[in-house]
Amino acid sequence: MISFRKAGEEDIDALLQIEHAVFSSPWSREAFLNEFKINQYAHYLLAVLDGEIVGYGGVWLVLDEGHVTNIAIHPDFQGNHYGEALLVALLDLAKQSGVTAMTLEVRVTNTRAQNLYRKYNFQNGAIRKRYYPDNGEDALVMWVNLS
Structure with missing residues (x-):
């Protein structure tokens, strides 16, 4: 059964392994260090299966708004x-922290993820032109009201 726990600096190697397996423009070690050491708004959860880290998700919680930074599950899982x-775990964390609205960006071609977000009442917002640096793809901004 999948479980979740808070991620910390000691988990960066596992996060990087997942990043490189999932994303064409993976975050660097320095980016994660910044999230854990400097960004007071950043919260990361690990998805753990039988003791193995198989994924992670990140969210910035600023006052009553949340922003999903990443959700990644290793391709093997x-x-x-x-x-x-x-x-769902990130949305629960946000609600427990008093967040009333969440936002995220998703590739315009990633309809699988968009459909998942819509299942949890995320709505289409704006388009961020050429948002992704690897290929210049646009991002769809999606929002959900949690209150």
């Missing part, structure tokens, strides 16, 4: 609804 469970 995708298709088991772990990403959905991780999204």
Whole structure:
């Protein structure tokens, strides 16, 4: 059964392994260090299966607004609804922290993720032109009201 725990600086190697397996423009070690050491708004959860870190999700919680930074499940473990469970855990964390609205960016071509977000009442917002540095793809901004 999948479980979740708070991520810390000691988990960066596992996060980087997942980043490189999932994303074409993975975050660097320095980016994660910044999130854990400097960004007071950053919160990261690990998805753990039988003691193995199989995914992670991040959110910035600023006053009553939240911003999902990343949700990633290692390709070997995708298709088991772990990403959905991780999204729910991030939404729960946000609600417990007093967040009333959440936002995120998703590639315009990533309809699988968009459909998951819509299942949890995220609505289409704006388009961020050429948002992704690897190929210049646009991002769809999505919002959900949690109150």
